[in-house]
Amino acid sequence: MFFRGLLATGLMAIVLSLIAVVVNRPAIENDLSSRLSTVYSAFGNDWARISVEGRDVSLTGKAPIMAEKQAALDAARRIYGVRVVNDRLETNPPVSPYTWSVSKDGKVLTLGGHVPSTEMRANIRDVSKKLYGDMEIKDAMKLADGAPEEDWKQALDFALQTVDYLGKGAVKISDSVVTIEGEAADVSSYNKIAEAFRGGPEAPDGFILASRVELPQMSPYVWSIEHVGRKVTLSGHVPSIDAHGEIVSRVRERFPRAEISDKMKLASGEPAAWDETIVYAINQLKKLRSGKVSLKDNVISISGEAADNPSYDSLMTAPVPDEISLKPAIYRPAALPYEWAAVWNGKRLDMTGYLPSKELRAKALKLVAAAFPGADSLDRTELASGEPENLQGRIAFALDQLKQLKMGSVTISNKVITLAGEAPDKAVLDKLRAAQPPSGAEFKIELEQPEGAGDAGTAAMSAAGLKADAAAISPYLWTARRIGNEIVLSGHVPSAEARSGLAELTARLFSGARIEDLTEIGAGAPKGWLKAARLALQQLVRIENGRVRLKDRTLSLRGQTYLASGREQLDALVKSGLPEGFDGTADISVKAAGAEMQYEQCQELVNRIISLARITFETGKASLTREGLGRLDRVAYTLRRCPAARIEIGGHTDSDGDEASNMRLSQDRADRVKKALVAAGIAAERMSSKGYGETSPIGGNDSAEDKARNRRIEFKLER
Incomplete structure (x- = not known):
């Protein structure tokens, strides 16, 4: 009976327990499901589906990575009260290619692609916030298996660092290739990207680096080349490293002795006719003695002084590249001092010196015709810039005074008008002295009244007791x-x-x-x-x-x-x-000292002086003739106007005599010229003298004329 009672009691307990389980099962299942959901929510598991039967948990769904699946199973098994965890989970296959990206657009930074773990995902977000705290950060990353074996984190850090150099664009990782694309924030950033993606010290090991970054768009797009003295300065923007190198190479070719200052920077936005325009600009600059050629979008500006009048004409007429417009501010070679002159010999008037344009030349010739009707005239003026104000008015005044002389000349040198010659009588002389020049000009007269002759002279001779001769x-x-x-x-x-x-x-x-x-x-x-x-x-x-x-x-x-x-x-x-x-x-x-000039201008003037009249010596000697010394005065005056120039004095002979004697004579003559120039105030340290003998003829040695041309002194100026 005892055992029967005990059995009955046990059965009753079991029945009561079963009744309790059946009665409490929904609560148990809800509790287990709730606690597991809370755990999953804490580490971002939104893909697992939970099913609880009693105390048995079944998990279904597709885990993004194997590690996430295992974490979900482990979390379920750690829940108190869970008896069995049934694994019905699936996982995504490894991603290939395995990609990740960070993109930048204004103040928004977007993280995208795949990451191999939640820890790395969290780390990426933290690093991004630290680096770009002032930007809005969007997380579009997804977990996925298949990350490359290389140091993935190093590649991520490299990408997060270099995206800062972009104004707009992205850095992408695809398997073991890191690519940056978009537009650089500025030229400095472009250069930093170029350095980093050439394999700089921060580059990730084992990854291939590729850059498809464009230079920042510049608007307006500007570029310039300037030539002053022996210096050429390049400034503004160029569209590529290759274009930069081509420009520097071309400039060195066109200006082989120039010092080149390169201030060009990389930028995109160049005009369509870029290559053709740059060639045009460099070629035009070569025609300037000094000046600047500038490009601003589709407009090219040329300013400065032409090397000579043919260069000026070429600058003004050279065809401009298609779609490019030209704004010229070019002036003819400046004449220093600026002089214009008219010489009247009683029969013909010669006009010499400088005029600024063909238009003023035509007007001056009309003034000559009006002042000297019927007289022959010869125009030998040259075109040059640097003219004084109201030159036309000054020429009209000058010719009005000159026409009153029997013969003479009138010269306009900057603001001074000088009249020289012979007045026909005292009345004309007094009238000329009272003449008022145009505003801003000074009028100087260097006139003489003709001396008397004829009867008065004969009478004077008779009074002196001399025999008068009608022809005397x-x-x-x-x-x-x-x-x-x-x-x-x-x-x-x-x-x-x-x-x-x-x-x-x-x-x-x-x-x-x-x-x-x-x-x-x-x-x-x-x-x-x-x-x-x-x-x-x-x-x-x-x-x-x-x-x-x-x-x-x-x-x-x-x-x-x-x-x-x-x-x-x-x-x-x-x-x-x-x-x-x-x-x-x-x-x-x-003569008043002239204004300073560039050495090229001095060279041109010196060449002109010695082309009109050679520096001459006593035959077979190194002694300067009187006329040679006089011509050297003008050379010295010109050389004083370019004090920075260095001068080589070259002596040359014809082929008469033996070669050694000619070499000695040419050296002696060059030395003598140097000595004369030192006496004229040219610093000795600026000059060198060299004899070339008969080695550099400029003509044959078959005629007296050619031999005379070969016997010469030359001056070569350098800075």
């Missing part, structure tokens, strides 16, 4: 006048032979000049007159815009010299260097 001239006048590149001989000479000899001497002394011989033969020349006249002509070589005059036995010099030493030597000549029985006076001023 008294006072006996002869004048050689130099205005610019014009030499006018006037007055009387004692014979045809004297006239011919003086004409030949003038042609030799002033080779390249225009010579007008208006002299007449007349008796009355004093003894020694021809020697004095020849000496006077030799002095005129050193005088600019002036004259030498013999009046009986008195030589008078008037005009300007280029150097103070020239004036001193002329003063000494008239005091003690004249033939016996002659005396003299010198009214000589020193």
